[in-house]
Amino acid sequence: MLERALQELDNNNDPKSLRLKGLFEGELKWAGQKRDIGVFRRLDLAEATDGEPEFAVGLLRRLEKECLAGRGDSAVHSSHHEAAPAV
Secondary structure, X not given: OHHHHHHHHHOOXXXXXXXHHHHHHHHHHHOOOOOOOOOOEHHHHHHXXXXXXHHHHHHXXXXXXXXXXXXXXXXXXXXXXXXXXXX
């Protein structure tokens, strides 16, 4: 899903998208091959998006739905207070 998010962000050159892309690239770099769940803190997303974490949360939630629809399960958990959708 991070790879898909990076593909979408590639089309945007605004500073918010570029910083979010950097955050996702770092997460993808350090994610293990068998890791299928990750958690982003809203504070990190807010920092990457100039205080607009909903930009990132919306993207992640939409891609999460697409991913789950393709897999046919709902094995993803998220918290509305501290984290964005798990990826």
